[in-house]
Amino acid sequence: MRYLILSICVALLAVGCKKEKVKDPEVTPVTPQLKVTVQPVFGAENLYIDSVYTTADGWDLQFTEVKFYLTHWANGANELVEAARFDYTENGTKCFQVDGAVANFGALTGNIGVSADFNHSDPSAFPSNSPLNIMNANGMHWSWASGYIFIVLEGRADTIPDANPLFDHTFTYHIASDTYLGSKNFPTVNWTDAGNSLHTAEFKLDLQKIFDHPTNPIDVRSEYMTHSGGSEAVLTQKVLANFLEALTAP
Amino acid sequence: MNRLLFVILIGIVAFQACKKDQVGYQTTPYELDIPSHFPDMPIPEDNPMTEEGVLLGRMLFYEKQLSGNNTISCGTCHAPENAFSDPNQFSTGIDGIQGNRNSMALVNLGWQTSFFWDGRSHTLEEQILQPVPNPVEMHQSWTKAVSKLKQDVEYRNAFYRAFGTVDFDSTHVSKALAQFLRTMISGNSKYDVIYKYVNSIPFSAQDQQIWNTVTTEELAGYDLFQSLNGADCFHCHNGPLMQVQKFSNNGLDAVFTDLGRGLITGNPADNGKFKVPTLRNIELSAPYMHDGRFQTLDDVIEHYSTGIHQSATIDPLIEFASQGGVQLDPDQRLLLKAFLKTLTDYEFVTNPNFQPLNP
Numbered sequence: 322m323r324y325l326i327l328s329i330c331v332a333l334l335a336v337g338c339k340k341e342k343v344k345d346p347e348v349t350p351v352t353p354q355l356k357v358t359v360q361p362v363f364g365a366e367n368l369y370i371d372s373v374y375t376t377a378d379g380w381d382l383q384f385t386e387v388k389f390y391l392t393h394w395a396n397g398a399n400e401l402v403e404a405a406r407f408d409y410t411e412n413g414t415k416c417f418q419v420d421g422a423v424a425n426f427g428a429l430t431g432n433i434g435v436s437a438d439f440n441h442s443d444p445s446a447f448p449s450n451s452p453l454n455i456m457n458a459n460g461m462h463w464s465w466a467s468g469y470i471f472i473v474l475e476g477r478a479d480t481i482p483d484a485n486p487l488f489d490h491t492f493t494y495h496i497a498s499d500t501y502l503g504s505k506n507f508p509t510v511n512w513t514d515a516g517n518s519l520h521t522a523e524f525k526l527d528l529q530k531i532f533d534h535p536t537n538p539i540d541v542r543s544e545y546m547t548h549s550g551g552s553e554a555v556l557t558q559k560v561l562a563n564f565l566e567a568l569t570a571p
Numbered sequence: 572m573n574r575l576l577f578v579i580l581i582g583i584v585a586f587q588a589c590k591k592d593q594v595g596y597q598t599t600p601y602e603l604d605i606p607s608h609f610p611d612m613p614i615p616e617d618n619p620m621t622e623e624g625v626l627l628g629r630m631l632f633y634e635k636q637l638s639g640n641n642t643i644s645c646g647t648c649h650a651p652e653n654a655f656s657d658p659n660q661f662s663t664g665i666d667g668i669q670g671n672r673n674s675m676a677l678v679n680l681g682w683q684t685s686f687f688w689d690g691r692s693h694t695l696e697e698q699i700l701q702p703v704p705n706p707v708e709m710h711q712s713w714t715k716a717v718s719k720l721k722q723d724v725e726y727r728n729a730f731y732r733a734f735g736t737v738d739f740d741s742t743h744v745s746k747a748l749a750q751f752l753r754t755m756i757s758g759n760s761k762y763d764v765i766y767k768y769v770n771s772i773p774f775s776a777q778d779q780q781i782w783n784t785v786t787t788e789e790l791a792g793y794d795l796f797q798s799l800n801g802a803d804c805f806h807c808h809n810g811p812l813m814q815v816q817k818f819s820n821n822g823l824d825a826v827f828t829d830l831g832r833g834l835i836t837g838n839p840a841d842n843g844k845f846k847v848p849t850l851r852n853i854e855l856s857a858p859y860m861h862d863g864r865f866q867t868l869d870d871v872i873e874h875y876s877t878g879i880h881q882s883a884t885i886d887p888l889i890e891f892a893s894q895g896g897v898q899l900d901p902d903q904r905l906l907l908k909a910f911l912k913t914l915t916d917y918e919f920v921t922n923p924n925f926q927p928l929n930p
Contacts, residue, residue, distance in 0.1 A: 371840035385887055443772055445610040445811060456610045456682060460815035463797075464766065464805065475887040491887035546890060548799050 353518045355426060356418040359407050359568070361387050364529045370410050377533040380541050381479040383488060384528065386410055388461060388473040389564075390452070392439060394431030401426050404439065406452035408459060414523070423512045423520040433503035433565060434471030440499060441468050463497065471503070472496035472564055474531070480542040492545040494560045501549055501561050507570035522571050530567040537563055596735040598623050601750070603681075606758030608772050609811045612681040618696060618746045620753065623733040628751025630729060631744060633927040636719045638709035640665050645702070645748070646927065648674040654855035654920050655755070660863035668707040671829060673863030676856040678849060678919070681753035684816045688845045688861040691835050695749040700741060713741035720744070755925055757851050758811065761785055761913035765793055766811065785913070792910025795903055799890075802875065802907050803897055806888040807847045813914060818844040819886040822879035822896075823860060831861065833884075843884050854912045855920060868911055872904045 361368040361384075368374070374382050387409040394401045405417035435453065444455035444462045453469070455462055461470045473495055477488035496503075512520035532539050537559055547553040547560060601620035603612060614620055631637070633646045648662040649655040657674035664670070672688050680686075686698035702708040703716050717740055720726045730739040733747055764781045767774060774782060795801035796808075807815055818832040820843040827833075833842035845861040859865040865874065879889055879896040891897050899907065919925075 371838075441771070443608065443770060445608055447610075449611045449613065454610050455810050456613075458810075460806065460809075460817060462810060464770070464809035477885075477887060487881065487883060490893045491885070491890060493887050493890055550799065 351518045352420050353422045353520070354418055355401065355421040355423065355512065356515070356519060356521045357402075357405075357416045357524065358414040358521060359409075359416050359524045359526050360414050361409055361526045361528055364527065368409075368528055374529070376529070376541065377538070378540060378542070379482065381488070382476055382492075382532070382541065383478075384474070384476040386473050386475040387526070387528070388459075389433060390435045390461065390469060390471050391416075392432045392434065392436045394429050396426045396428050396430070399425045401429065401431075404435070404451065404453050406457065406459075406461065411459060416524075418519075426512070427510060429507045429510050429570070431505060433505055433561075433568070434496070434501065435469040436502060437499045439469075440502075444469075467498055470495045470497045471501065472561070474528070474560070474564075478541045478545060490545060492541050493548070494546070494556075495548045496557060496561050496564070497549045501557055503561050503565050505565055505568065509570065511571045513571075524571065525569050526564075527567045527569070531560065531563040534563045534566070539563065596731060598733065601625050601754070603754065603756065605756060606763065606811070607775075608763065608767055608770070609756070609758055610682070612753065612756075614681075614753070615694065615696065615749075618749060620750050621733060623729070624747050624750040625754055626751075627726075627729045627733045628747040628749070629924075630726070630928055631748050632751055634720075636723075637703050637711065637716050637744075638665050639711035639715075643709060648708075649677045651920065651926055654678070654852035655925075656856040658857065660858050662708070664705070664707045665710050666706070670707050672861050673858060675846075675848060676852060677752060677755060678757045678851050679812055680755065682812055685818075685846060689832050689835050690818060690846050695752060696742075696745045699745040699748045699752075703741075713744075717741060717744065755919075757916040757919035759918045760851070760916040761789065762813070762851075762910075763811070763916075765790070765913065786909070788906055788909040789913050790910075792906040792908070793913075795899075795907050796910050801897070801903065802872075802899060803890060804850075804875070804907075807886075808850045812849055813851050814847050814849040817847055819847050819888070820844045820882060820884045821875075822881070822885050822889050822892055823864070823874070825880040825882050827882070829862065840884060843882060844886075850911065851914050852916060852920060854915045868908050869904070872899065872907055875899075876904065 363374040368384065370385060371383055376382060389407050390404065391402070391407070392404045401421055402417050402419050407416045439453055444453065444458060447454040449456065451457065458469065461473060462468065463470060475493050476491065478490055478492050479488045481489050510522050512522050515521045532541060539559060544556050547556040549557045598621040601622050601624070603620060605612060633644045635641045635644045637644060642665055648657045650657065655677035660673060661669040661671065662674045675688065680695055683695070684693070686692040686695065692698035692701065700713070703711055703713055727737045730743055731737050734743050736743070761781055761784070764774070764778045765785065767778060768782065797805045807817070807819060809815065818841065824843065827843040830842045832844040833839060854868065857866060859871050865871050874896070876896045876899040879892045881892055885892055
């Protein structure tokens, strides 16, 4: 009996002291990711916020904000991203980075702007990490049911040909409302292997093309403001059309 | 035999007991009362909200021992009766020195992404560390401030209950104050009901009661506030927080005496820019602007109407700057002011949970 009890106790102690087996290191499968960046340019040169660029008309421009939303970018049935927000001043060229295999996204189609299924929702109700959450919209929601501002181009313009370096007026192009939801089709997207299962695609946004469009130019001297209101339809449509042309895939 | 068995069993029990974690202090999670039309509040992982932390933060907010001569607390320059701001243009520190900026109203701080008029702090915890050692404010080293608190048994107990230590330091003070400040949520004004209405967010019974008191003048003022050809305020002041998170030069000066954000970034393009403040409780938080230059809402409306100064960094959203402002007529000014007063949240400014524990 004594030996039996002693044996049980020793067994219990042994169990209590038993170390966990050393496991072989787990190999975590690497999830392939895709990163989209957008490089704003003005003609041949990269664009910098607050730097001065000159249009074909000879007007000086100084951009302070270049922002836009994109939604439902997909290749057929494969959705790459539901919603993303590009904000050059705040985030630089990074637009979004998501899980995805490069083989599935050799072409892309999607909206420039916020699709109607999201545009009229309570902006506080989106998850806190969603670019559509009011905290992340960074001024791109108008706080009433008309919804989000799809494209924001803001800056200053000098349209008086004098030696005075002070910019004489501002420009504000705010494209919004379901009527002006843009769509874009990129038949080919060339991804670059950045290593570690990451592929990147650097899109370009040539802001010179918005002002110096060959058939649809914008004269910032007189066409310097739209908030997509009813009386601003012509300029709004022009900014949207030129913006869509100005955005190109690698 | 029995003695041997007893010794062995005691040994086993003792051995098993040694494997357990140490028993620690116990905190109670604090549930924030976030209005339905607000986004979730981001809470730092290293400073979760607890009942004990919030209570300690409230004690500290009104604690004058944090100042060098025990005469002022956070609540001195952020007084409840002034919507947690200072009615003086500049606050006066313990040495009789005044700063050069107006004390900002404390409200909805949990959603802010920068702090101070120039945004020099990125977190609430970081911001809180600054006024105590600042020579023009509370002018006391943190070492001394913490030492004074440690002599008080009530604080030793409160810090232990909140953080499980009596060997606390400035980071614990900062965390507790941040927890308290995050509870100071304002989202129950007439404006909130207007916001819900225009965003098709369902009303509660209380919302409906408030909505029934909204006047036609207030709604007309709201239309002006939102109108591009009216007051054009909404670009910088919108959403549940009634602000956007940015820095802006709103045309106060042609030549800057205070570079504002430019002092922090060193970028000339940021000169003359300051944090866009919330308009919540604006009726109660005079004077206005970063330097408190305007005493009344009428002064502010006059500025945006005809007093805009052009400069190299003016915000493009001051869209009528080239005309000197939005040119509101006297009737429009009255309507706009009526709307601005809908931003007063009486429940917030009188909330007993934000008042001193022992007034």
